Each structure stands twice: as C-alpha cells, then as structure tokens.
Amino acid sequence: QKEVEQNSGPLSVPEGAIASLNCTYSDRVSQSFFWYRQYSGKSPELIMSIYSNGDKEDGRFTAQLNKASQYVSLLIRDSQPSDSATYLCAVNGPGTYKYIFGTGTRLKVLA
C-alpha cells in the first residue's frame, strides 16, 4: 500500500473554474502536509503547507486537511492556463525530517 496516494490525472478543468486536487495518506500520526507545484522540466515549488485540521487560504489556493479521514486537498480558484502543472502532495512523518511524496496529479487548465 502506497503511503501517500494521488490520482495521476490528467485533471482537466476550464479556465476560471475551481480545480480540486486530492491526496490520501496511510500513516495516521502524520503531522505536516505540503503541496508542491512542478512544471514540466522544472523543480518542485512549495505553494502551501498545512498542519491543523480545517482550511488554509492563500490567494487563489486553499488547502484542506482532515486528519480523521486522512486526506488533504488543494483547491485552486479561478484556474488559469498557467496553473497547468503537476501537483505533488508531501507528508512529514512523525519524529522525522523525511517527507513522503505522492506521485503527483497532472492538472490541465483549458483556455
């Protein structure tokens, strides 16, 4: 069983719509959760981090964490073609500096 799971996609949404990206994790005691955006041929770029249950908003991005159900999601409002990228979910295990990454969801925003 993968420790961090994401749908590989592609997830296609029209420009201006809300894109919803989901991630589930298996280790119930995980404490920190991160979303990275990775453009093709580029390095991962941190866009959101969340540590507590609930929502965290930053501009057009909202991260949602539900520890009881073991999932974390990323909402992108007013999606733009420039948001087309692969989005990686990462989870920080307890008592460690190590991240566990999901394999990513490819998002395509259609103009």
Added chain:
Amino acid sequence: NAGVTQTPKFQVLKTGQSMTLQCAQDMNHNSMYWYRQDPGMGLRLIYYSASEGTTDKGEVPNGYNVSRLNKREFSLRLESAAPSQTSVYFCASSVIPRTETYNEQFFGPGTRLTVL
C-alpha cells in the same frame, strides 16, 4: 539570494564512471536533502543531513554516498554509475524547526543524469 543551487545541470556518464553532484544553499538552512525523481515513482529520498556534521540514509541510498561539507554545501557521489541511476536529482534544504514539524523544504533546479 540564489536559494538552492546545483551543478551540473546535465551529465552523461558511462557505466562504471564516478561523479559528484554539488549542492549549495544560501538561506542559512540547517537541513539538506538529496532526492531522485523517476517517472511514475515520484520523489524518493536518497540521503539527508539534519544538521552540519550528520548524515542519514533515506529510502534509496544504495549506490550513493554523501558529504555535508559545511552548513552551505551537501554533495552526492556516485562511485560506480549504473543505468538504473539514470534520473533527475534534486537537492533541497530546510531550516531546522522547533520540532520536525513545519519542515518546509525548498528545492534546487535539479541535475539530469543519464548513465549509458
């Protein structure tokens, strides 16, 4: 402020050759990491250094060695390259948090390595 830098950007090796990938950060971060990224496998941790003077194995350490030269620099060495080590290699760094929580990692631009 360059963030995390890596050299070289591209490298082609023959099986059995050795090489060192260099990584440096100017953010005064304490922790540094080496990952590899392969299609369908995601990012996998090779080695990390929680602080200057310490290194630890990650998920896929076989065939690699690391050196934390000082607080800024963390190098990855392939002693005898194999085709299975063809990958994109990323270095990352993070500031030591109060605990391991809040461990936001920042990535360098990557090195694309091909082993023939």
